[in-house]
Amino acid sequence: MLRTTLAGLRLHKGRLVTTALAIALGVMFVAGTLVFTDTLRASYSAQVMGSAERMDAVALPEGESERPLPPGLLEEIRDLPEIDRAEGMVRAEAPLLDPDGRAVGTLPTLAVSVGDPSRYTAAQGELPDADDEAALATSTAETAGYAIGDTAEVLDADGERHTVTITGLVDFGVDPQVGYQGAVVLTPEAASRVTGVEGFAEIDAVAAEGVSAEEAVAAVDAVAGSGTEVITGRTLGERLADRAGVEADSMATALLLFAVVSVVVAAIVIQNTFAILVAQRRREMALLRCVGARRGQVFASVVLEALVVGLAASALGVLAGIALAAVGFRVGGEALDAGTGAAPLVLTPTAVLVSLAVGTLTTLVAAALPARRATFTPPLAALRDSDVATGLDRRTGWLRTGAGAVLLGASALLVSYAVATPSGQQGLVVVALAGILAFIGVVVWSPLLVRLAVAALAPLLRLLGASGALAADNARRNPRRAATAMVALTVGATLISGYSVINASMQATTDDMLDRQFPFDYQLSAQLDGEGTGTVPAEVTAELRDSPAVGSVIADRSAFPEAEGRPAGYRVATYRGADLGRDLESEMVAGDLSDVGPGRAAVDEEVAAGRGIGDTITVETSRGERDFEIAAIVPTSSQLWGVTLVPRDFAAAFPEITEDSTVLVTGAEDAEPREVRAAVDAALADHPTVQVVSMSDMRAQFDGVLAAAFLAIMAMLGLAVVIAVFGIANTLALSVLERTRESALLRALGLRRGQLRVMLALEAVVLCLTGALVGVALGVFFGWAAGVAVLRGLIFQLPTGQIAAFLAIAVAAGLLASVLPARRAARASITAAMAGR
Amino acid sequence: MSEYAAAAAPQPSPAPPVVAARDLTKVYGGAGSTVRALDEVSVSFSRGAFTAIMGPSGSGKSTLMHCLAGLDTVTSGTVHLGDTEITRLKDRELTLLRRDRIGFVFQSFNLLPMLTAEQNILLPARIARRRTDPARLARIVEVVGLGKRLHHLPSALSGGQQQRVAVARALLGDPEVVYADEPTGNLDSRSGAEVLGFLRDSARELGQTVVMVTHDPVAAAYADRVVFLRDGRLVDEVYGPTAETVLDRLVKLES
Ligand SMILES: Nc1ncnc2c1ncn2[C@@H]1O[C@H](COP(=O)(O)OP(=O)(O)O)[C@@H](O)[C@H]1O
């Protein structure tokens, strides 16, 4: 039996090439992800291990406490005979100014000190060794626009500027804090002077000659008081590596999610290929049964074939995945803080075995059903001439129709429930469940859908002449086969169009929100300090109010009151310079914002806690509890969340708050945008840490984030589409093979080669277009449902351009898929084909 | 050679030839093993004549027919259909020629399985975007006796019915010549007789030129003339054949 199978494989290897490619692509994604993230993890840990292992003992504040280690401890450690040298690391905020004199980033940069020893080394240039020198984190230098040799300014705790020369760049690897805030590397003296911090975030020590790391740790531990943790450099390295590994893990999870989509699509393609092959080899199987093969042997022969193909294709996929990972790491490694991409690829046996197993098992599972069907071939089939009868199954059972209807109905019910009761995360789960049900329903209905689609497209196709008419007939002659090929494409199409809808709707919603709720030109805010708050100096607001180029200035002040020493859990705010309900709007639950006045407040739903308009609410203030009448209720998600008072009430309640947290600036009617910008810059000249965001920047930033995510997700879903197109090409190629004599007959009757090619191209286009259309319908519907279920007030936006582009791609893919099969069909010799040679 | 000489007596030529082959040679295969399937065959077919090509298996009957019909290229020699020298035509021109001027009936697999009998009959016209004369269609369908079965798929038709559909299709376009390659090879004798009778009638009554390949003496007896092939050469010819005379010649040929 084995020999028969292998001989059969050799004979039919052409028919399995595209299937093998489908498997290989899926496996490539899996293997690529695993190898890439393994390499990322390894290079992260190499970075941190390398830097930490140079230390023998490291003292850290215990637990999560940020309390610095006292400077005295460093002296004591240095005096220990077991210790050769030790240095304290200062790590505290010190805003770096960019070349325009504005503070870099929404959070102040960190000042980090390096001495001897230090865990950090310069990736380029040198570490600072004078107080007027500094190195920058590579990413910080890039965002701020600094290079080695430039001079830069750093603000100290009093806001005084210090000028430093940049001597080098430091790769911090995966240090989330440095990632968010950026870092300036200074000498220990400069660091403590600039930050004004007296102690250290870490003390690094190197043991004396002949002293082990453990002995050094014990010695340091003896002098360190409670609240200090002393560990070896290796332990610290492992800890940091673990933390970095978590980042790599979450990236692996995200990527694998997409890989699963590709593998599922590949499975559908494989299932279809084997189903077709089994159907085509009916007589062969029947002959085997005639000469005495048992059912089990027929089953085994198909499964064996799947095993061989699955293994070979998976091996190919693993190789391709390794190549993909190598390219990915070279291109993306630096962006992920994994260094310059020179790290060697990490190939673990697990990654290779898992990828091989995924590919092989998927193939086996997908081939099992067709293999089972093969065992039902009656031996008599060998004797029947099935030339004419093959593959004409136009019936659709009632069972099929009914089951599909039930599934789709259930899905519709779930969606209507989720949409009617928006509830965030849970709603998303319900919609996802409904999506899966609907997809199964579509799979069940797919032969029906193919026939409907072909019937709808047929008049159009007939306009294209004989080729078109024949294509329509061919497309529906074997609806189940066509349907499976189509469904493979539908998976990708659904996800892509669903995501496009969500993306477009989010974009429309944020645009609308920015337009309605932030109709301003600039927003000014303080760089956040340690507590996550900060204020814009009052003189900035005053200067802006006086500027002729500025039309309106709305400044908000907010307080987070406490009750009995614990946060009351809401914010109390006021908007000076704003006419509530006119300059500042919000979604409303009840009442009217313009009714807010002395003694009357706007509150959000949560604060209202069931109270209505006109009821009294008691608010904690720094002058004790005060009562207000509720004039308006807004949703908790509103920008006017918490309690909103008029300025006079706010000043009475929180007299200590005299500065603004954000300032919203609108240019005067007749002012040029340039003049407004100049006015803002002038007001902020002496306040480098105040952050300025222009609304157009903010919009571009939102759009940029959405667009980047869109591209990345499209690229990953795109692979699923590519695999599906392979599947369609494969189905077509196998059909063409099956129809060699038909093609020859058509050619004998006068169909030109070109017409034959057009016929096959149209058949593929019909399949692709149907798959894409069904996917778009599902995607748009579930994209909308998911959006509405999760985000209340989502503005539905149909990305018509993207969907049109996607359909155009589907048509092009169909044409492409038909190229090789059509070439083959058109080239075949008529006489040889007619003679069955 | 002696038999050939006997058959080469002057023959009546009722009409100018529709198809004429001259010194037709067809060699299969490349270097090493070559098969001379046709060896300098010269033959012509008159308008309205029903000719059978006979010969033992492998004698080159199908090859001759394919070359005459422009389905295959020749190694040397010429074939004329009317005034057209088809051996000089390119693939595209040959395709149009087959479409517009030639009808085909094959031994098996004549019909497209997804088209009904009627759609199969109309297929060449549809490919050519030709209008069909409904009266002609109705008449042919009636003569072939398919009336009730027109809207059936081929899988619902018997072998004889399928071949009759193929014949109707070949005749519908009023081609200059109809080629039939063993049209009754897969049929029982009664269905075969129906199809053959039908081919003969179309030659006699419609003036249709028919060239049929067969190895069955009974089938050949329906023709007006039988030509014999052996080893790729034209070796004999009989006018007004009966099954006995044909069988007689065949036995001589193979001895
Ligand atoms: N495509 C081909 N390639 C090689 N040899 C061929 C081909 N077609 C036919 N032949 C050979 O040419 C000879 C004549 O074949 P054919 O015309 O089919 O004979 P017939 O139809 O009389 O049985 C045979 O020897 C056959 O093997």
Ligand SMILES: [Mg+2]
């Ligand atoms: Mg033959």
